Amino acid sequence: FSTDQNPEYTYTESGTYDVTLTAQNDFGSDDTLMTAAITVDLSQQLVPTCEPPTVSFCCGYGILEFDFEGISVPSENGIEGYQDFSCGNVAEVTEGESYPISIELGADNPNDTHVFIDFNNDGDFNLGELVFSGLNTSSVSGTLEIPAEVPVVETRVRLRVLSDFVGNGNSGCFDIQLGQVEDYSIIIFPDTTPPTANFVPNVTLSCDGEVSFTNLSTSATDYFWYFGDSNTSEDENPTHVYSSEGSFTVSLVATNDYGVDSIAFEDLILVDFDAVCDTINMPENGIGDVLTDCNGYLADDGGPNEPYSNNTSGSQTIEVPPGNFVQLEFSEFFFQFNNDFLFIYDGPNETAPLIGQYTGNALPNGGVITSTGNSITLKQISNFFGQFSGFVLEWSCLPVGIEELERDILSIYPNPADDHFYINTDIDLAIISVSIFDNIGRLIARSSPDQITVDVSYLPAGNYFIEILTEKGISKEKLIKR
Template sequence: MKKLLLVMTLGALSGCFGDSDDSEELSSPLLTADFSTEKDDLKVIFTSTSTSADSPIDSYLWDFGDDSAASFAINPVYTYATADTYSVLLTVTTEDGGSASITRDVSVAKIPGNPTADFIYTPDGLTVTFTDSSAVTNDTIANYSWHFGDVAPGNTSALASPSHTYSASGDYDVTLDITSELGNKTATVSYQVTVTDNVIDPVNPQADFSSVVTDLDVTFTDLTSVDNGNITDYLWDFGDNTSSALASPSHTYVTGGTYTVRLDVTGSDGTTASNSKDVTAYDPAVEPTMPTVSFTSDALAELPSLTVNFTADAANETSPITGYAWDFDSLGASSDANPTFTFIDAGIYTISLTVTSEEDITNSISQSVAVFAPVVALPEYITCQVTSTSTTVFTSNKNEELASCFTSDTPILDKKQAGNWCAEQVAIYVTDMPLIRVRPTLTANVLETACP
């Protein structure tokens, strides 16, 4: 067996690593121990780059520098428990007994993670306590920015777990922005927070009801609404000296007619509200009458307008009018009692109105209405005259010559396209005198609004 002469060499290997880890080498000219590292957080992948020119390398011995068990793998993967700098020793041995080693300082560090913003909140009346529950791996939260969702000032905080008192009950969108210390990374979370003051809100009842009439029998349904609490008492006055304390009663009238029915309600906090409506009951023994109908309009020659207001005049003895149907000469329709209609042109139009009583009896009327068009004033023009700079009118630029007629920066051609140019040159002429050709005068008419 050959004997290998070992040579001790101290110093740092150059060109093997991208970091600045220190190394100490013990090798021979024919056998060299060496390795490289690849780091991922606290995990390090060690790769042996040892070489032997004489005898094959038979074994590897790794000491990771943290009192852990040695490794005999060629390219071990090792995860350190804590971030630090460790002196890693690699010893390689050949088949003929030769050995070489190298020691290198390997620094490992935890990689800061992405933070996650979160919080919990505890309302107590209008005051809410916010508790930060944000998290980040291998890092700490450096900055907090709270926005409590109400009006400034005083609606923000930089504390980790602040408290905030709102001025009124309601739903508020609360946002927390955080920034990590080492990684300088941000995260945001928002929750809707509902706060209610400890004062009991008033019931604030709004009394309302509906009715269904069948001859002399009427069924009433309570439609009262409340903001808070409930209704504790009802009192109905049916308008015929009778009453009821039920929520939704029924009542039979002795004779037909229109009665004013009143509902009084009392809330659980003692507040009251009332509502009255006219209800018409029908005696089946009484023959229903036909409604009367007529209408007027404000279409007048003295006040010409294509928009006309119509007013219905309808009545019935045994039941109220419940429906209106207008026909504006087949140009449009309306179900309003007093509609407004705009005609396209002046003329004489046939207007029809049909009314319907609650007993489903109808009556109609048609009459002619003269509609007058409003008077449209003709536009006023201003004449602008410019003395041409050329004695030959046919070679001059007429648009440029007339540019002084306009005070804005818009070119004349653009004004013509926009409709502000009312007429091109109305008069262009040349005044001739003996042996002298005088420069022509250019004339244009423009709208009065075209020259502000």
């Protein structure tokens, strides 16, 4: 009992307690009883392993007010030293969410302030439990992010605010020199939001069948993919290789402990082994970087699948190793007639001789243009209106002094190939060498086969260029390796 007018009392055991007050004066007394007035649950008491003291308070350092998710506690500065406000000041938050936080500090000098949450409820604080910092300021505000998964949920754990002079340590149990530490409570609840499924592919047109998918689902823990070709995956961000051409519908089912969601995109992926991929686009304006590979694809600034832009004036130079001509082979060409043009110059810039200016929908020079040196320059000009498909071309090196065979004289099959391909010719040709280049023109292998079969089993899947040198000239083919 107590005879104080406004007593403070510490209960040492858990339980529910009645409280009686007797008031009296010289003329009588009166009693009042409050049944079950106080409930004490000492099992919820948070006991820290450290209570950092203020070693030598000075200069106004410390915490004046802390505001966070229902907690709003004004206090003295560091002159009070360590303060435990964990009983009765409880913030309730959810995994994976973000919350505003505000801390007012002693205004005489800037402070470094750090906030910790004892996620594993062991009474200690480590750097992995540091969740917020405000540096070199006397007024801290920002956003505190709760991790998506924490080890202890639906249980009160300790939240610690530490403030000291700029540069002092950020350990949760570090002795404070001039400022102070305050403790509060926080309960983290699990995120019970059901998942939302979503994703994007890296390409919708694939030339080699390989497509990577980026998972944009939220609140999901497990995934199941249907790629539209009888194949599935449970990876979060899978890469899938289609073995056949066609259009494929892709769907994703996302789940967690609280629900299921699915999404499907019909005919999302188009696989076409003959499509033009790995294409370099002309610059919309200005001058593009010089292209020096011996093989490649070039298109207008809109690329092979989109129209070119209006008001363009961009140029591109192809300069291959000395001893080679540059050969352009057009597969598509459509410019607005007599309004938009493609200029082609026989040299490294626009001061070189003009090979021709081309407009309309006829392939330039019948589809093939060859330089007289080792460089060629293209310039695309368009006006302010119209939507036209532009051009797509393949460029290659044509060795000086070696004629290119006509296309119907020599071919390779099967294409796409798995382990090998065959060289087919209608006439008796002595094959001198077979060179294999990757899709940026780097030599991968060169051999002198004594038969018409060429082994490619060692090559990764992808697109390659094949140069077959014969006694009567050279043949250039494109190979898809599966």
